[in-house]
Amino acid sequence: MYLVRQGLMQYDREFLTGTVGVLILSLLSERAMYGYEILQEAERRSAKQFQMKEGTIYPALHQMERAGFLKAAWREGESGRARKYYSLTAKGRRHAASKRRQWDAISAAMRAILGDARA
């Protein structure tokens, strides 16, 4: 679904499944954003480690909106052009917090295991 590359490094899809949802929820927990803005912000914060195939952000946003985690509204962006802004619903905020906790726990566990394996 997503092709992510940084330089010559291409990440296995199995590492990425589920991360896009967490990424969207995390970014939108800070402020409302439109699709392209989310892509830009993810790329900027990851120092270009994370570059998605741009088109696939939109089905993910629509799916989360239909699941009740996001709401969307068209409004004028900073450029003066109308953009579809997404923001978290209360359900989305709860889901974002839960995902974040799970992610933190999993990544801490993986760091511990991989760190021990290297030792």
Next chain:
Amino acid sequence: MREPEPRIAELVERIVRDAKVPNEDARDDLRRELLSHFEDAPSDGAVDRFGSPAVVADEFKRAYGGRRRLLYAGKVIASIVVSVIVALAWQILVNLRLEPVSGALRIGSWYASSALISIFLIAVAVLAWEIGVEPLCTRLEHRPLRLLGAILALSAGAYVTHSIIDDVVQPEHAVMGSAATIAVWVSTIAILARFELAYIRRVTSN
């Protein structure tokens, strides 16, 4: 919105057509959103960076799949049914009485009203959950001492109240009733969370 390049217009139309979005307003909205993406993205290589229209359309088809409503209704109904069963089990447990003479077990007279209160609590919990109000115990779960304090305070309050003002319900039974109420609430939230997780996994894997 400025007029898109023919190649981009064609790509967007293909996605909107193949995505099988159910109504015209939603299709217009999607078209507008995708075209606005190409207004923001640098034109050089924009179509390549966007990705395969077939893949994107496929993802949209999954997002707009008709089974979602059915799955959602099933989730809510299953949550309510399981919660009610568990709640009634809690209330049976708390309202069991030992007949002093015969030694037989019977369900106490307060079972019916306790069961009704439990069903009311379940309805409140399900409504709060579905509209996104964060249930009290999930806020407290990160503060276990406060949660324990809340439980103890409720139980103590029930005991004291029934000791002072009520000779119908024994204080001990009032405490057990409070414990059952808390158990019903907590188990309902846990059931709702499990069913929601199962629902999310199902809709995102379809």
